[in-house]
Amino acid sequence: MGEDTDATPTLNHRGFLPDHNYVTEADIISTVEFNHTGELLATGDKGGRVVIFQREPESKTEPFSQGEYNVYSTFQSHEPEFDYLKSLEIEEKINKIRWLPQQNAAHFLLSTNDKTIKLWKVSERDKRPEGYNLKDEEGRIKDISTVTSLQVPVLKPMDLMVEVSPRRVFANAHTYHVNSISVNSDYETYMSADDLRINLWHLDITDRSFNIVDIKPANMEDLTEVITAAEFHPHHCNLFVYSSSKGTLRLCDMREAALCDKHSKLFEEPEDPSARSFFSEIISSVSDVKFSHSGRYLLTRDYLTAKVWDLNMESKPLETYQVHDYLRSKLCSLYENDCIFDKFECAWNGSDSVIMTGAYNNFFRMFDRNTKRDVTLEASRESSKPRAVLKPRRVCAAGGKRRKDDISVDSLDFTKKILHTAWHPTENIIAIAATNNLYIFQDKLNSEMH
Amino acid sequence: MEVSAEAKRIMVVALGKLYSSRTQRGGLRLHRSLLLTLVMKSARDIYHAAQAESAAPGCEHQQQPAAEVVTTEPLGAQDLQVSPPSRTLPEEKVAASSTETRKSAADKENRCPAAQHTRKRRGKAAAEPDFLPCKKAKLEQVNCPQQLLVSAVLVDYVKCGNELGNPIPLQRAIAAC
Numbered sequence: 001m002g003e004d005t006d007a008t009p010t011l012n013h014r015g016f017l018p019d020h021n022y023v024t025e026a027d028i029i030s031t032v033e034f035n036h037t038g039e040l041l042a043t044g045d046k047g048g049r050v051v052i053f054q055r056e057p058e059s060k061t062e063p064f065s066q067g068e069y070n071v072y073s074t075f076q077s078h079e080p081e082f083d084y085l086k087s088l089e090i091e092e093k094i095n096k097i098r099w100l101p102q103q104n105a106a107h108f109l110l111s112t113n114d115k116t117i118k119l120w121k122v123s124e125r126d127k128r129p130e131g132y133n134l135k136d137e138e139g140r141i142k143d144i145s146t147v148t149s150l151q152v153p154v155l156k157p158m159d160l161m162v163e164v165s166p167r168r169v170f171a172n173a174h175t176y177h178v179n180s181i182s183v184n185s186d187y188e189t190y191m192s193a194d195d196l197r198i199n200l201w202h203l204d205i206t207d208r209s210f211n212i213v214d215i216k217p218a219n220m221e222d223l224t225e226v227i228t229a230a231e232f233h234p235h236h237c238n239l240f241v242y243s244s245s246k247g248t249l250r251l252c253d254m255r256e257a258a259l260c261d262k263h264s265k266l267f268e269e270p271e272d273p274s275a276r277s278f279f280s281e282i283i284s285s286v287s288d289v290k291f292s293h294s295g296r297y298l299l300t301r302d303y304l305t306a307k308v309w310d311l312n313m314e315s316k317p318l319e320t321y322q323v324h325d326y327l328r329s330k331l332c333s334l335y336e337n338d339c340i341f342d343k344f345e346c347a348w349n350g351s352d353s354v355i356m357t358g359a360y361n362n363f364f365r366m367f368d369r370n371t372k373r374d375v376t377l378e379a380s381r382e383s384s385k386p387r388a389v390l391k392p393r394r395v396c397a398a399g400g401k402r403r404k405d406d407i408s409v410d411s412l413d414f415t416k417k418i419l420h421t422a423w424h425p426t427e428n429i430i431a432i433a434a435t436n437n438l439y440i441f442q443d444k445l446n447s448e449m450h
Numbered sequence: 451m452e453v454s455a456e457a458k459r460i461m462v463v464a465l466g467k468l469y470s471s472r473t474q475r476g477g478l479r480l481h482r483s484l485l486l487t488l489v490m491k492s493a494r495d496i497y498h499a500a501q502a503e504s505a506a507p508g509c510e511h512q513q514q515p516a517a518e519v520v521t522t523e524p525l526g527a528q529d530l531q532v533s534p535p536s537r538t539l540p541e542e543k544v545a546a547s548s549t550e551t552r553k554s555a556a557d558k559e560n561r562c563p564a565a566q567h568t569r570k571r572r573g574k575a576a577a578e579p580d581f582l583p584c585k586k587a588k589l590e591q592v593n594c595p596q597q598l599l600v601s602a603v604l605v606d607y608v609k610c611g612n613e614l615g616n617p618i619p620l621q622r623a624i625a626a627c
Contacts, residue, residue, distance in 0.1 A: 083477075086477070088476075088477040089475050089476060089477070090476065090477075091475055091476040093476075114476060114477075176480055177476075177477075177479065177480070177481075195480040195481055196480070223484060224484075225484075226480055226481045226484055228481065245481055245484060245485065278456075278457070278460055278489060278492055278493055278496070279489065280492075281485060281488045281489065281492070282485045282488075282489060285481075285485065332456070332460075335460070335463070335489070336463055338467075341482055341485065
């Protein structure tokens with residue numbers, strides 16, 4: 001596992017005042033996603049904006065700027081809305097962004113807030129036609145009497161302009177809050193999941209969708225679990241998985257039935273009765289589920305652990321990684337300050353050998369599945385000078401042996417949480433969202449996956 | 451008792467969070483409300499289990515904390531909106547049923563986001579219907595012995611007055627209290 005991680009400059013494109021701890025809520029990043037080649041990185045924030053970064057191609061003249069990400073485009077994806085019928089405000093916060101695989105020169109991505117999914121087309125314009133017959137250079141209509149000859153307009157290079165336009169709006173299909181979207185490997189359909197239902201859409205059709213999962217009970221008083229995340233299998237277009245607040249995973253096959261309420265496989269770990277507490281239900285709720293790139297494994301995240309499941313084994317996870325077990329004795333205070341409801345995401349590296357997830361105090365963790373080694377790193381301005389090597393951090397449990405530079409559990413800053421992380425699909429480049437700042441770290445020494 | 455105190459605190463915090471989530475931007479969060487309801491339920495079960503355990507040995511000094519619970523919880527209920535008691539739950543003691551009604555009211559409100567009946571403003575008249583059984587009966591029972599004590603004191607007072615040679619009519623003595 002690459003211990004030496006270079007830090008590229010922090011990309012601070014927001015209005016962050018370095019002398020104060022003041023953060024505009026609209027600037028808080030709510031989702032991060034690389035596209036399929038890793039050339040583009042999209043972030044969504046609470047204010048409904050999407051910012052796309054593009055990786056600069058490596059150049060021989062400036063070896064130190066190779067592979068850096070710069071802002072490519074910014075646009076307002078969603079606006080706050082008001083549901084007059086229910087007297088509810090609909091937040092503009094971007095919950096998820098998913099890229100479509102690239103099929104032509106343009107890039108397409110799906111972005112969603114609580115209720116509406118939108119398909120955006122991102123295209124470049126670097127040429128413009130010049131030499132019109134009826135218009136002059138500024139676009140004013142020419143006086144016809146001055147036109148004496150005909151010319152053919154010619155495309156001339158211009159400054160690169162990135163145009164973003166909404167191509168589809170998929171609205172009014174969700175009563176509850178959308179938590180996930182996932183593009184199918186058939187490149188024609190995608191699904192959107194809310195707390196109780198999952199809908200299947202065709203990318204070209206916006207006025208209807210198919211409901212494929214519905215766990216709403218006839219009597220809402222009997223409600224015991226909700227859907228927390230859902231994802232399509234990376235290769236089998238008929239398979240998808242969804243996680244629940246009870247800590248279970250359900251693998252469904254769309255070939256079996258039109259309505260996939262009955263699962264093909266149920267992944268559930270029996271509860272340890274000795275670990276039962278007031279908060280057992282809350283901490284067992286799965287906050288994120290991700291298929292491995294191979295499609296063989298599932299990665300899930302609950303409040304204290306990350307688990308790797310084998311699709312062929314439903315009885316228990318293959319591996320369980322303790323992300324911050326030192327919080328187990330603090331659950332009551334984390335419940336009172338609402339941190340126990342935080343939903344952390346998780347990510348695979350390109351070769352499925354390392355998993356990554358965020359924690360508190362701007363820490364994030366990586367676990368190597370082969371060597372069984374893990375590391376805790378910090379995303380902060382102080383520790384991330386350009387081209388600095390990130391120093392591993394350690395949290396010592398209360399009463400434990402304390403080394404120099406260790407941080408104790410009680411001094412952790414719970415307002416600094418890393419909920420959203422993403423890993424480049426093929427290289428050792430990671431994107432970490434720390435509140436309103438985006439950090440991109442590259443492992444220059446070990447850029448190849450192994 | 452520590453367990454039941456912690457359980458009670460957790461229940462109170464859960465209720466506070468459930469009520470504040472109703473005014474949050476973006477509407478009711480079903481997942482969060484469900485988790486809070488589950489926590490409250492398990493805390494309530496543990497609390498009742500702990501109370502049943504402490505009441506079983508028949509210790510008299512345990513009754514006082516139970517009485518305290520009865521008197522403090524109705525005060526908390528004043529601030530909460532009271533839904534019509536249409537839920538059918540096993541009836542236990544008066545204290546237990548009042549707690550459950552209050553919580554089932556909270557449960558019902560938060561488990562039916564589509565119903566939205568809680569969004570309607572409730573007039574003061576609807577808040578506390580007179581015909582609903584209330585806890586006053588039990589408090590009056592508690593007060594009765596005190597009233598008897600008071601009148602016994604009054605009688606003594608009047609008697610004292612007589613002995614001092616200054617007869618005070620009983621009616622005046624009562625008025626002076």
